[in-house]
Amino acid sequence: MQELSWFLPSWPPAFGELVLFGALLVAGLLGGELAQRFASLPRVTGYVLVGFACGPHALGLVEGPLFAGARVFVDLALGLIVFELGHRFDLDWLSRNRWLAVAAVGESVGAFCAIYAGLVYFDYSPLLAACAAAVGTATSPAVVMVVAHELRASGQITERMLLFTAVNCVFAYVALTLLLPFLHLEHAAGGRSAILHPLYLLAGAGLLGFAGSQLLLGIAKWLGKREDRQFILLIALVVLVVGCARALNLPVVVALLVLGMLARNLDYDHALLPLRFGHAGQLLFVVLFVLSGASIDFSGLETVALVTAVFVVVRFLGKAIAILALGRLSGLRAGGAGLLSLSLLPMSGLAVVMVYDTAALYPRFGAELAAVVLSAVALLELIGPLATQFALKRAGETQPEPRAADTRLET
């Protein structure tokens, strides 16, 4: 045996992250298919459940180094999704339908006020309540986008769901950033940083997104209308903006949303082709949701069960009341408001990121915020996709999966 050992691996072999990563993909893929075939659940839920099962809070198969290694995939997946969401934000539509703009902002304001009032009622400090409300205003861009893709949804509820999500994500970030001065002052930081920090974050992300969009449009114009080339360009720009935002300590999601929005609304020459995710997109979504499932932590749920329930319920009510009040004026069909509100339920990784960003500044405050918000995120990570799927199906805007023998002719 001795003479063979120079080419045989040591025992047990050191399976690296790559093997684990591949295995996780297979598990996620199977989980998604099982969920879809046997329980009619969204595939997303299957991915999340597999991730949760393998995660540190359950079996513990997925831990530290793998998270770090997969980070680039997560960034890319989220980046593409958020970019597409921004790209669906159509200023022309809002200018033709002012009530729609009012309804979109109203939905954000409704959710924010409802959560804030609910938490203050439960004796949370106004600042904490406001920060939690800001985080809770956002709908998960990844979930709504991926569920819509999976169901091949198209229609008024789908379009408005995506538009409202883009708006409430921006609203959430801006609100949270504008709360920073209060946070700084409460923690006795200098007045200058209290003003300059939020300014830097918002202006920086805006400028970065703008610069990215100009680069994207300029190169796309030169490349011409070639789908394959434009796809590569798009991925490159998304990665570039994610990287720059990280390097400059700017909020990645805002920068990408701005990139998408400006790429759509400043494209006067119509240089960009409509974008389409191929199979590569699907792959990224599996990774994204498996890993986001792995980070689900229910350990704190018991102690904050009541607050979590209140948070989830008032958040929904806030969104629903605003949409019910303004939906009809914005041209939503009868019965559409309830479905639209339901479709906006999901929360996910985006909220987690916002909480962690805050925690990085002020750990004590961050921990309190996490206690309030993260259990709700965990809950909505599981229920949210179901709500969105139900709403889009009930709205009649989904397309069944293509089957081999779908056209049985009458004989």
Add this chain to the structure above:
Amino acid sequence: MEFNRSLSLSLGIELELQLVRAHDRDLAHEAGDLIERLARQKVPGEVKPEVTLSMIELNSTIQSSYSGALAELEAQRAAVAEAAGVLNLGICGGGAHPFHDWTERRVYPAERFKQVTQRYGYLAKQFTVFGEHIHLGCTDGDEAVYLTHMLTRYMPHFIALSASSPFYQGEDTAFQSSRLTAVSAFPLSGHMPFVPDWAAFLEYYDSMRGFGIVEGMKDFYWDIRPKPEFGTIEIRVCDTPLTVRRAALLAGYAQALAGWLLEERTRAPSAAVYQVNAFNRFEACRFGCAGQLVDPYARRKIVIGADILDTAAAIMPQATRLGCVDAVRELAEGVRRGYSDAGWLRERLAATGSLPDVVREVSALWARA
């Protein structure tokens, strides 16, 4: 089956239109939302759903002249464009959507449409094509049969003048109108049999019903068919033009031509018209005004565009009488310049480089015109 008498040469127009979504310019599925919205306001004529959720149909009321029809279509266009804007939908003319995938089509939830899909399978979804139907009033069934036979000789004119479906499923078909090929796949497409009068037609119709092949006139997908309940004949070969204006012009041309055929009566109906029909129809679909048609009366080939110009000159007195001189003149002028909607679409593709861009320009053109 009674042929309801109507005012000779009165006009009616049905226009099938495409609904496209803003973000990728593919067909939308929101006919239901749009029609619900339009139901809440006063629109002249009628806006109706069609077999797929990607289509709506505008119907004019009965008009005596093309200019009346045009005014009404303009009013409908304005209302539909406004409602569509609120829902972020584009409305497009044209005989076919340039790049949609027919497997994606969804059937409008109504019993008749479900039956059509059940029976025709993929044909029903592939039949997502968009046409203009022109109704011409007839005083009785015999007049309807006579006009059907006589107008068949001129169907290549209508195909060539309306042709606006050069692209299909993302490809340039090389045809000016690819839409009519989709119609030909149906078992009851084609033309009316060569019957001498309405009584003979009824005999044919009753035997077809006796065989259980048809239940009513709507089961015949003919290029021109009598429509006894309206008291009209219906010209069904036209692609929906890119603008409502051109749709009205075509109706004016049809009216003048029918008026001339009824007035002059220099020729008798001839079975030879149907003998050459398939050839003529292909030439018009494939080459538009540059195609050739066989004139079975003169027994010679003639370029379709030249034949349109000759005809336009011949029918001018009737056009004057019926108030559609401008329509005939404008169409003839287009033929002289070599204009066609299909040509315009190809030119826009060359200029913009992508079919989604072409669709964007088509919906902008429709909304503005």
